[in-house]
Amino acid sequence: MAHLALRNIEKRFGAVSVIHGISFDVEDGEFVVFVGPSGCGKSTLLRMICGLESVSSGDVEIDGQVMNSVPAARRGLAMVFQSYALYPHMTVYQNMAFGLENLATPQPEIERRVAEAARMLKLDAYLQRKPTALSGGQRQRVAIGRAIVREPRIFLFDEPLSNLDAELRVEMRSELSALHRRLGATSIYVTHDQTEAMTMADKIVVLRAGRVEQVGAPLALYNAPANKFVAGFIGSPRMNFFPATVMAMDAAGITLDVPGVGVLRALATGTQVGAAVSVGIRPEHIALAGTGDNDATGAVASVEQLGGLSYIRLAAPDLVVQAPGQTGLRPGDTATLHLPIPAIHVFDAEERALPKTAA
């Protein structure tokens, strides 16, 4: 168990700068998830924490000790990769034991740790098999087992479930969460999967082009994104955005002119009349029935029925509605929408979220 601190980390590959001054803390026992678009620096950051990659400037600290020049093998961390990286010629037992043998761990201790990890991961029956004789999920368990037996201070996971099919991902997701509850180990987990990020994380770090956009609990990011990027990145389907102009302000909020939508009220402050802003509303917060207040109408372009819920895409205004259950709407119909005032987010010209007034 360990506390990790990144202090103003920068990374350059030759002349190319990819990480531009990143700082945050991972508390002892915390499960932190990194999300962000492809190429934003998630893997590079993990590799710098782990010691597979040097930092160009700044400090990686574990329990208050600067790790920058400590070799990977001596940092006490273990990394699990998307590719599993198992040795094909070794059995499951040998794959799990290999790292410990390299550290000259006594044999009885190796056997004890492998047996315990195998029991935890339900791999007891497969210890003498080669990886080629295992399913994808079993292989990924071996990769996780190999990390567990090292009893690392911090677990690092780089998209460990992305090679698995949807059903297995869901199963492995809950197994990994259960494992974390049981071991209580500090963990950093990279994923592209919204559900994994929302359900597994104590804290999400949203990265964009080598910078931190926001750090917070999953629901804090969902409910109160700090800027338009985080608002668009957290949540699926993505938040709908519209350009708008502030028409009026009062103690309760603001009145917006939203071309193609109409006049909307929002619980925002800290702007001025005439300001150009963006309005955002999540597909799941739009209701398919007018109330006479903050309503809009639009032409249905397409409908996707998933049984338990429906996605309705409108052409004008261009937006997506996620409705519970099934819908009778068809392409060409006119839909009446309600955009609840508390569900409306407003972003300034620099894409920062405007503070909300009390409802």
Ligand SMILES: Nc1ncnc2c1ncn2[C@@H]1O[C@H](COP(=O)(O)OP(=O)(O)OP(=O)(O)O)[C@@H](O)[C@H]1O
């Ligand atoms: N060894 C390297 N030399 C030069 N550039 C590199 C090197 N490794 C990574 N990069 C660059 O650094 C940036 C961050 O890469 P990184 O692999 O960390 O992204 P990522 O967020 O993990 O992306 P993905 O979601 O696709 O895995 C990218 O622009 C990448 O091209």
Ligand SMILES: [Mg+2]
């Ligand atoms: Mg990556």
